[in-house]
Amino acid sequence: MASNDKTPAHVVIVGAGFAGLYAARRLARAPVRVTVLDRRNHHLFQPLLYQVATAGLAPGEIAAPIRHVLRGHPRTQVLLADVRGIDLDRQAVKYDGGEIEYDYLLLATGARHSYFGHPEWEPLAPGLKTLEDATEIRHRILLAYEAAERTDDPVIRQALLDFVVVGAGPTGVELAGAIAEIARRTLRRNFRNIDPAASRVFLVEAGKRVLPSFPEDLGLRAEAVLRRMGVEVQLGAAVEEVTSSGVRVAGEFLPARTVLWAAGVTASPLGAEIPGVRDRVGRVRVAADLTVEGHPEVSLAGDMALVVDEAGSPLPGIAPVAIQEGVCAAENILRAIAGRERRPFHYRDRGVLATIGRSQAVARIGRVHLHGFVAWAAWLLVHIMYLIGFGNRVAVLWRWTLAYITFERADRLITRGPGAAA
Amino acid sequence: MASNDKTPAHVVIVGAGFAGLYAARRLARAPVRVTVLDRRNHHLFQPLLYQVATAGLAPGEIAAPIRHVLRGHPRTQVLLADVRGIDLDRQAVKYDGGEIEYDYLLLATGARHSYFGHPEWEPLAPGLKTLEDATEIRHRILLAYEAAERTDDPVIRQALLDFVVVGAGPTGVELAGAIAEIARRTLRRNFRNIDPAASRVFLVEAGKRVLPSFPEDLGLRAEAVLRRMGVEVQLGAAVEEVTSSGVRVAGEFLPARTVLWAAGVTASPLGAEIPGVRDRVGRVRVAADLTVEGHPEVSLAGDMALVVDEAGSPLPGIAPVAIQEGVCAAENILRAIAGRERRPFHYRDRGVLATIGRSQAVARIGRVHLHGFVAWAAWLLVHIMYLIGFGNRVAVLWRWTLAYITFERADRLITRGPGAAA
Numbered sequence: 036m037a038s039n040d041k042t043p044a045h046v047v048i049v050g051a052g053f054a055g056l057y058a059a060r061r062l063a064r065a066p067v068r069v070t071v072l073d074r075r076n077h078h079l080f081q082p083l084l085y086q087v088a089t090a091g092l093a094p095g096e097i098a099a100p101i102r103h104v105l106r107g108h109p110r111t112q113v114l115l116a117d118v119r120g121i122d123l124d125r126q127a128v129k130y131d132g133g134e135i136e137y138d139y140l141l142l143a144t145g146a147r148h149s150y151f152g153h154p155e156w157e158p159l160a161p162g163l164k165t166l167e168d169a170t171e172i173r174h175r176i177l178l179a180y181e182a183a184e185r186t187d188d189p190v191i192r193q194a195l196l197d198f199v200v201v202g203a204g205p206t207g208v209e210l211a212g213a214i215a216e217i218a219r220r221t222l223r224r225n226f227r228n229i230d231p232a233a234s235r236v237f238l239v240e241a242g243k244r245v246l247p248s249f250p251e252d253l254g255l256r257a258e259a260v261l262r263r264m265g266v267e268v269q270l271g272a273a274v275e276e277v278t279s280s281g282v283r284v285a286g287e288f289l290p291a292r293t294v295l296w297a298a299g300v301t302a303s304p305l306g307a308e309i310p311g312v313r314d315r316v317g318r319v320r321v322a323a324d325l326t327v328e329g330h331p332e333v334s335l336a337g338d339m340a341l342v343v344d345e346a347g348s349p350l351p352g353i354a355p356v357a358i359q360e361g362v363c364a365a366e367n368i369l370r371a372i373a374g375r376e377r378r379p380f381h382y383r384d385r386g387v388l389a390t391i392g393r394s395q396a397v398a399r400i401g402r403v404h405l406h407g408f409v410a411w412a413a414w415l416l417v418h419i420m421y422l423i424g425f426g427n428r429v430a431v432l433w434r435w436t437l438a439y440i441t442f443e444r445a446d447r448l449i450t451r452g453p454g455a456a457a
Numbered sequence: 458m459a460s461n462d463k464t465p466a467h468v469v470i471v472g473a474g475f476a477g478l479y480a481a482r483r484l485a486r487a488p489v490r491v492t493v494l495d496r497r498n499h500h501l502f503q504p505l506l507y508q509v510a511t512a513g514l515a516p517g518e519i520a521a522p523i524r525h526v527l528r529g530h531p532r533t534q535v536l537l538a539d540v541r542g543i544d545l546d547r548q549a550v551k552y553d554g555g556e557i558e559y560d561y562l563l564l565a566t567g568a569r570h571s572y573f574g575h576p577e578w579e580p581l582a583p584g585l586k587t588l589e590d591a592t593e594i595r596h597r598i599l600l601a602y603e604a605a606e607r608t609d610d611p612v613i614r615q616a617l618l619d620f621v622v623v624g625a626g627p628t629g630v631e632l633a634g635a636i637a638e639i640a641r642r643t644l645r646r647n648f649r650n651i652d653p654a655a656s657r658v659f660l661v662e663a664g665k666r667v668l669p670s671f672p673e674d675l676g677l678r679a680e681a682v683l684r685r686m687g688v689e690v691q692l693g694a695a696v697e698e699v700t701s702s703g704v705r706v707a708g709e710f711l712p713a714r715t716v717l718w719a720a721g722v723t724a725s726p727l728g729a730e731i732p733g734v735r736d737r738v739g740r741v742r743v744a745a746d747l748t749v750e751g752h753p754e755v756s757l758a759g760d761m762a763l764v765v766d767e768a769g770s771p772l773p774g775i776a777p778v779a780i781q782e783g784v785c786a787a788e789n790i791l792r793a794i795a796g797r798e799r800r801p802f803h804y805r806d807r808g809v810l811a812t813i814g815r816s817q818a819v820a821r822i823g824r825v826h827l828h829g830f831v832a833w834a835a836w837l838l839v840h841i842m843y844l845i846g847f848g849n850r851v852a853v854l855w856r857w858t859l860a861y862i863t864f865e866r867a868d869r870l871i872t873r874g875p876g877a878a879a
Binding site for chain 1: 497499516518520528531538554592599600603607852856867
């Protein structure tokens with residue numbers, strides 16, 4: 036079974052996001068036993084989650100069953116399990132159905148959105164991290180138009196047609212752009228009492244510019260494109276209050292019934308089980324080789340790990356960072372098992388991409404800044420390439436081709452009663 | 458706007474299933490005003506619902522937004538509304554957001570599954586009528602395997618791997634066949650502690666044969682194919698009790714954790730608002746022209762209407778009957794508006810089809826009986842032809858092609874926590 040005659044080491048991976056799944060794939064062919072624990076049965080391709088939220092893609096098109104992805108590896112086991120805690124001394128992970136011992140542990144349970152000390156805003160302004168979040172946001176957007184079509188009150192109607200997206204990072208920009216397209220294009224001729232184009236989309240950001248993690252020229256470019264698409268961009272505008280009838284931003288109340296949250300994240304609560312220094316959003320500082328201080332058998336990767344680059348800035352919570360960290364952590368575990376020295380993590384920054392709408396994106400690829408159709412084509416290519424599962428890739432390409440031709444969004448589905456938004 | 462200079466008549470259609478949607482399409486180009494009310498925003502292609510339940514298709518692939526289907530017709534309005542009652546005297550439909558008056562009313566709200574006086578069985582043995590039902594059944598099937606992989610108890614493990622489908626009509630046959638394929642093919646190599654092929658699938662039927670609404674030779678053929686696929690068919694076996702740990706059938710207890718209900722239907726409760734004779738399952742007897750006795754302005758179509766053929770037998774609750782009734786009811790409304798005589802409904806029986814599994818189906822087309830690959834190809838052709846929405850058609854064809862080649866099912870998604878079945 037293994038290349039040596041001892042019992043193979045047991046590596047437990049908690050979380051099958053980008054970091055955990057790529058680590059599992061790296062370990063799958065090595066002479067170790069691997070157990071992957073996740074609360075969900077699927078790996079989620081989060082960069083396309085906003086398309087599920089805006090009815091462009093179906094949930095199944097950006098998700099793949101974890102055990103299907105790893106089915107070819109007999110020493111790798113997948114357990115659907117809700118991890119409750121870590122016993123670092125006994126080297127055991129406690130989950131809802133028992134506990135499991137490890138020789139090496141990789142924690143990669145990611146992050147959730149955060150409401151800056153206002154958890155009561157969460158039900159009023161949902162964030163976007165899971166498929167459930169995405170279908171919830173989709174329901175709210177579609178039900179707002181349905182309710183607007185039904186009401187006779189012009190004030191309520193406009194409030195139903197107005198959308199506020201909080202936070203102008205990539206997710207906020209993508210959501211705002213997609214909602215503007217739905218209003219201007221997709222829903223045209225679908226209603227009789229309302230004109231969907233009367234919708235207003237507000238993108239509010241506490242910081243000074245759109246896409247703060249991008250080079251400044253690309254942020255300005257994105258802002259200009261958004262304004263051309265009809266999105267009302269408000270910068271330096273902090274959210275002060277969220278209620279069921281709207282949101283107060285920089286002293287002014289916007290009476291919008293649909294408020295979406297793309298403003299902040301907080302690291303997975305499982306990080307609290309790990310000793311060490313934490314940053315403002317709860318990420319745990321790890322050593323250069325991604326292990327936890329005092330526990331070389333425990334590694335962290337992805338959005339819950341605080342890793343800094345050469346300049347001392349924390350690496351952003353994006354898929355390429357998580358993938359590279361997952362692979363590095365896996366390779367270091369194999370080195371430790373082989374009695375070799377672990378290597379420090381070094382992030383190979385290939386660039387960043389954000390899409391705004393039809394034929395519109397911004398991208399930094401290496402040192403080259405791109406925008407417009409070229410950036411959009413690059414965005415499309417990269418996302419299709421990294422999408423896991425051959426069937427999904429073709430299905431998504433087909434949806435996008437059709438959407439590009441028809442302006443239609445293929446998955447405008449509400450699967451619950453009309454009561455919620457009515 | 459209309460071809461006469463009076464205010465155009467207002468036709469209200471409740472329910473956008475096959476009967477309601479085809480009626481709306483027939484009326485859309487006529488000089489009448491049409492309002493379609495439905496609790497859901499989508500028309501559902503019910504004949505393929507079992508494929509969503511067994512993870513072969515995504516919900517959005519067999520559903521189309523009603524207002525999208527009808528978007529090209531300016532005199533047709535769609536309202537997402539939960540209809541609460543009918544005031545026949547005032548000619549008004551009451552819904553959750555108000556009421557709406559009609560000149561002509563078409564009721565087509567279909568049927569739900571029925572538990573023969575045991576409503577307490579519903580949460581234990583879900584039926585299959587809506588997308589929510591289908592995702593619930595899908596979750597139960599997939600979570601049963603996940604829980605079986607986790608347990609150490611061999612008795613519980615087998616109970617988790619055993620499936621009971623109650624009712625051997627087309628839905629029951631399709632479900633049982635698909636579950637057997639999932640166990641034998643799709644999940645192969647996905648698990649480490651269990652062998653999915655150790656699953657047993659029981660198809661229990663109180664009547665004397667499989668597919669009672671089909672010609673006898675085709676029912677026997679379907680039964681033989683099911684047995685060859687490993688399905689244990691039990692005929693003349695009435696369900697006496699359903700509990701959370703299994704089902705008692707003809708005196709014997711089957712300890713299966715997953716029980717699915719495909720045994721009986723009952724007409725929509727809205728039928729209770731209509732005077733007239735009802736049959737055992739609550740369908741309302743209508744006149745030959747599909748109108749309600751004493752209320753020529755009210756018509757019924759689809760699964761809630763009791764319509765008999767020349768021999769006096771009730772027409773079955775299948776899509777072709779609903780479609781033809783919907784079109785006939787719409788044409789009779791137009792005849793009444795034009796002052797012409799209404800015509801009696803006459804069902805053009807083109808046949809019946811049921812699929813069992815890969816390359817396996819039975820079909821009666823006119824008087825010709827088909828089985829095996831030819832019947833399966835006919836089934837595939839008919840279902841693709843009738844599936845509404847060009848995008849959906851191509852997506853479904855693609856999924857099926859891929860599934861045929863790979864034995865994989867594309868939409869194995871659980872979108873809630875693991876707690877429920879653990």
